[in-house]
Amino acid sequence: MTRICVTGASGRAGRATVAELLAHGYDVLATDVALPSADLGVPVLRADLTDYGQTVEVLGDDVEAVVHLANIPAPGLRPPVTTFTANTAMNYHVFDAATRLGLRRVVWASSETTLGLPFDTPPRYAPVDEDHYPYPTTSYALSKVTGETLAEQFAAWSGIPFVGLRFSNILGPDEYALFPERAWKDPQQRKWNLWGYIDQRDAAMACRLALEADVEGSGAYIIAAADTVMDRPSADLLREVYPDTPLTRDIGEYDTLLAIDRAREVLGFTPRHSWRRHVSSPAAGPAG
Numbered sequence: 001m002t003r004i005c006v007t008g009a010s011g012r013a014g015r016a017t018v019a020e021l022l023a024h025g026y027d028v029l030a031t032d033v034a035l036p037s038a039d040l041g042v043p044v045l046r047a048d049l050t051d052y053g054q055t056v057e058v059l060g061d062d063v064e065a066v067v068h069l070a071n072i073p074a075p076g077l078r079p080p081v082t083t084f085t086a087n088t089a090m091n092y093h094v095f096d097a098a099t100r101l102g103l104r105r106v107v108w109a110s111s112e113t114t115l116g117l118p119f120d121t122p123p124r125y126a127p128v129d130e131d132h133y134p135y136p137t138t139s140y141a142l143s144k145v146t147g148e149t150l151a152e153q154f155a156a157w158s159g160i161p162f163v164g165l166r167f168s169n170i171l172g173p174d175e176y177a178l179f180p181e182r183a184w185k186d187p188q189q190r191k192w193n194l195w196g197y198i199d200q201r202d203a204a205m206a207c208r209l210a211l212e213a214d215v216e217g218s219g220a221y222i223i224a225a226a227d228t229v230m231d232r233p234s235a236d237l238l239r240e241v242y243p244d245t246p247l248t249r250d251i252g253e254y255d256t257l258l259a260i261d262r263a264r265e266v267l268g269f270t271p272r273h274s275w276r277r278h279v280s281s282p283a284a285g286p287a288g
Helices: 012-023 052-058 082-102 137-157 178-183 187-193 200-212 234-241 261-267
Strands: 004-006 028-032 045-046 065-068 105-111 162-167 218-223
Touching: 004 012, 004 052, 012 028, 012 200, 028 200, 052 082, 065 082, 065 200, 082 105, 082 137, 105 137, 105 200, 137 162, 137 218, 162 200, 187 234, 200 218, 200 261, 218 261
Parallel strands: 004 028, 004 065, 028 045, 065 105, 105 162, 162 218
Antiparallel strands: none
16 A cells, blocks of 8 residues: 555544545555544644754654645634744755655645635636735745645655645635525625635545546646535626636636646646535525
């Protein structure tokens, strides 16, 4: 079995990714700076990836590829300087160690924030795609833009494929029940990422597909659900909240405004999960 190291294994995306890889026959080495609150099905090796020596030790343990999810996961959780320096250090250490050790692939968590989030300034167009990059507005987003630049250079130096996943807001079924109160009543509440999200199970699937896809060099792909969090048509939302932002193509009634076409084409990523299977909405139809 191929041995994959999953960093940040105790986090939401990490836990789901460990489960996804185990279900598909991979041997998983899970690591995090903190131990998880629940059993992941494999032991979790504690390691601080801001320490280069610990990073090399983890990735040198018969690992063939890495899914690197360990970072401060959002702006505002730490002081901006801490977020930028910690994330950049972790990314550099993992990328450098992976190339020195000859891993066959690096999959890592970039972010939708590289595209201009929060959209206090209206997006130039919608659906927002990979060409809206780079537009960092926070130190967190800047750490991810820096990571994508690092990945591009390490891939060129080493010949190892680097796949960055620009995850939208990662959510699960427990959060979907909150949408009527926290999203539907006021579209302004979720405009910051064009009402996007990604189910944690689909985020994990994207990680696995990124390990398996026939790719070269370095690429970064938007990973979002096929729909928005809202029970209103996407085009109507855009016209109300961002009236000067043009739609560049026709979209389905509830289609995402974060374009996932490139991830579908290159990685084979097609989201399988939606809040609409968990929560009923008079406008969007019954759960199912």
